[in-house]
Amino acid sequence: MPPRRRPVRRARGRKKPTGFDLRRAVRTVVMSLLAVALLSVLYLLMSRGEGSGKGESTLTTSTMPADGAAGEPAPVPSTEAVADGVEEGESTTYDPTPKSPAPSTHPPAPPLLPGEGARIALVIDDLGRSLTDVDKLERLGVPITYAVLPFETKTAQVTAKLRALGAEILLHLPMEPGGGANPGPGALRVSMTRNELAQATRQALQAVPGAVGVNNHMGSRLTADAGAMTAILGELQGRSLFFLDSRTSAASTGYDTARSLGLASAKRQVFLDPDPSVEEIRYQFHRLLSLARQHGAAIAIGHPYPATFEVLASEIPRAQALGYEFVRASYLVDQPGGPPI
Secondary structure (H helix, E strand, C coil), X not given: CCCCCCCCCCCCCXXXXXXXXXXXXXXXXXXXXXXXXXXXXXXXXXXXXXXXXXXXXXXXXCCCCCCCCCCCCCCCCCCHHHHCCCCCCCCCCCCCCCCCCCCCCCCCCCCCCCCCCCEEEEXXXXXXXXXXXHHHHHCCCCCCEEEECCCCCCHHHHHXXXXXXXXXXXXXXXXXXXXXXXXXXXXXXXCCCHHHHHHHHXXXXXXXXXXXXXXXXXXXXXXXXXXXXXXXXXXXXXXXXXXXXXXXXXXXXXXXXXXXXXXXXXXXXXXXXXXXXXXXXXXXXXXXXXXXXXXXXXXXXXXXXXXXXXXXXXXXXXXXXXXXXXXXXXXXXXXXXXXXX
């Protein structure tokens, strides 16, 4: 009989080695991909829910530092995003009934807070076409600075009426914009020589006698040219005139050039009516008050639109009741050699 073989005992804890399991690997990869996809969908849903309304609740200010005072509303968006690099929308033919504006994307106007000691200057551009506009502005009962275009149909009559009222007048000097818009008669252009720019400025000043200063009408292209602005603003030297930079472009050199020439100067902080809707104008007016409260003073530019008159008539008394003071623009200019206001 052959000898019996003893069974071979395997060591405990060891498994029989196996080959590569393709099915198990595929199953693992598929399950991993499904898990990643599910997590991605959940993340997107959560982000959408949390982000809804972010554009309305997260507000920043680009032209002024944020107000960190406790109990005050969050800063509001700056109109630099609207005005800088974009023309004011002014035309050579003033339409007293402008087209309906696009719906405003702004949140409701922030609540008004007390502004004791805060000063506000309201500058109304594009005058010189209507005497009725002057009457409406006078009825507001606060100091207004009137910016008159030099060569419009009723420039002489409007200027004479304002001088009789003892109002503050600016020459609203037409300057070349970008994009091909027409700034109107007597416009200063980059193609003009320095002598031609100076002469055209002198002629415009003669057309608006009694002006205590100058601000630009349009001009995003010309105001970016420091050499041209030097020729223009040089005509203000020796005349005791100040320059208000309308800031129709972030590239404007007007304010800096004026200061370098030793002129009294200022720049606007707010455009009241980037679109002529009551909602937009009220929002910008409340923003104006916020900036004046934060920094002590602010200058706004508006236009003779029906909605602008409506908002100013209702909001000015409320602002006055809260302690805001309305002054002429000349009260808020930076004096030569002094620090910017």
